[in-house]
Amino acid sequence: MAQSDLDRFDRRLLALVQRDAAQTADALAGQVGLSASAVQRRLKRLRETGVILSEIAVIDPLKAGKPNFFLAALEIERERPELIARLRQWLGAEEQIQQVYYVTGTADFVLVVVAPDVGAYDALMSRLMADNPNVRRFTTNVALGVGKRGLFVPIAD
Amino acid sequence: MAQSDLDRFDRRLLALVQRDAAQTADALAGQVGLSASAVQRRLKRLRETGVILSEIAVIDPLKAGKPNFFLAALEIERERPELIARLRQWLGAEEQIQQVYYVTGTADFVLVVVAPDVGAYDALMSRLMADNPNVRRFTTNVALGVGKRGLFVPIAD
DNA sequence: AGTGAAAAAGTAGCAAT
DNA sequence: ATTGCTACTTTTTCACT
Numbered sequence: 001m002a003q004s005d006l007d008r009f010d011r012r013l014l015a016l017v018q019r020d021a022a023q024t025a026d027a028l029a030g031q032v033g034l035s036a037s038a039v040q041r042r043l044k045r046l047r048e049t050g051v052i053l054s055e056i057a058v059i060d061p062l063k064a065g066k067p068n069f070f071l072a073a074l075e076i077e078r079e080r081p082e083l084i085a086r087l088r089q090w091l092g093a094e095e096q097i098q099q100v101y102y103v104t105g106t107a108d109f110v111l112v113v114v115a116p117d118v119g120a121y122d123a124l125m126s127r128l129m130a131d132n133p134n135v136r137r138f139t140t141n142v143a144l145g146v147g148k149r150g151l152f153v154p155i156a157d
Numbered sequence: 158m159a160q161s162d163l164d165r166f167d168r169r170l171l172a173l174v175q176r177d178a179a180q181t182a183d184a185l186a187g188q189v190g191l192s193a194s195a196v197q198r199r200l201k202r203l204r205e206t207g208v209i210l211s212e213i214a215v216i217d218p219l220k221a222g223k224p225n226f227f228l229a230a231l232e233i234e235r236e237r238p239e240l241i242a243r244l245r246q247w248l249g250a251e252e253q254i255q256q257v258y259y260v261t262g263t264a265d266f267v268l269v270v271v272a273p274d275v276g277a278y279d280a281l282m283s284r285l286m287a288d289n290p291n292v293r294r295f296t297t298n299v300a301l302g303v304g305k306r307g308l309f310v311p312i313a314d
Numbered sequence: 315a316g317t318g319a320a321a322a323a324g325t326a327g328c329a330a331t
Numbered sequence: 332a333t334t335g336c337t338a339c340t341t342t343t344t345c346a347c348t
Contacts, residue, residue, distance in 0.1 A: 059171055143259060147258075
């Protein structure tokens, strides 16, 4: 499903379920101006075509787990592009690595890492360096707090 | 509800619904070893006590919206702590600012920003600087791609 | 896309542990 | 205090218009 396949109703639905995926189809129907079954059909299609990747519960880290957040900026040797794919795969497989951004600028990759404590973070990053020789160095910013945490994607309406 | 109030069942439920919040209580019940009604009660309680903040649909940015991601590192004047609360509030109110981390190190705040294009990002950051005089400067990393995007919080089992 | 019936899931009360 | 069961209600699913 390409972006152009999303009509106004789909886009409005996506905006709504990104904020609250637990709403009933009936509630959504009222907001977008369709019947409940039309909403169901559209949501089903959006899930099947991968526009909606998943529906997840967002947990308050202060109330469950009390993890620490770290931001790591990796600098890569670009001479060996074949190693980059391996690195991406490695990053994707680590559950403590929550987010991976491939960036330009002072760094090449920026990671959002969540770990129970500094020791676990250190252990993770040691493994990262040991397993991926093309990571030249990295810098870490330790998060003292998290002000906001979301995955909202704005959709042109 | 403090963390210590979460027993083994709660923790296992949280681990499961963080991956898939659309599962039925019956399916969850089988995985944690409780009845469906016990699961429902616990989930309700976890929502009411704010351990579960929300349930959201995760959208594939490439298939909907095709936004650009930016990582902004803000450097703050610490001389006026009263302005920091205002800044935090400002950041929280902006929908394009998806995530805010309060960090130590080279920067004070790191933002994950999602915007339709560079122009929208520039406009946002101009407003940020205009409205918050205590932001001394910021650096931006433009994301060429996003390798992974999640909010999973590991919970000691 | 909407309608309506059947199936499934969620909610609430209750006895038992 | 919390479980599992059961009756009840809501929501989803699906065939049909």
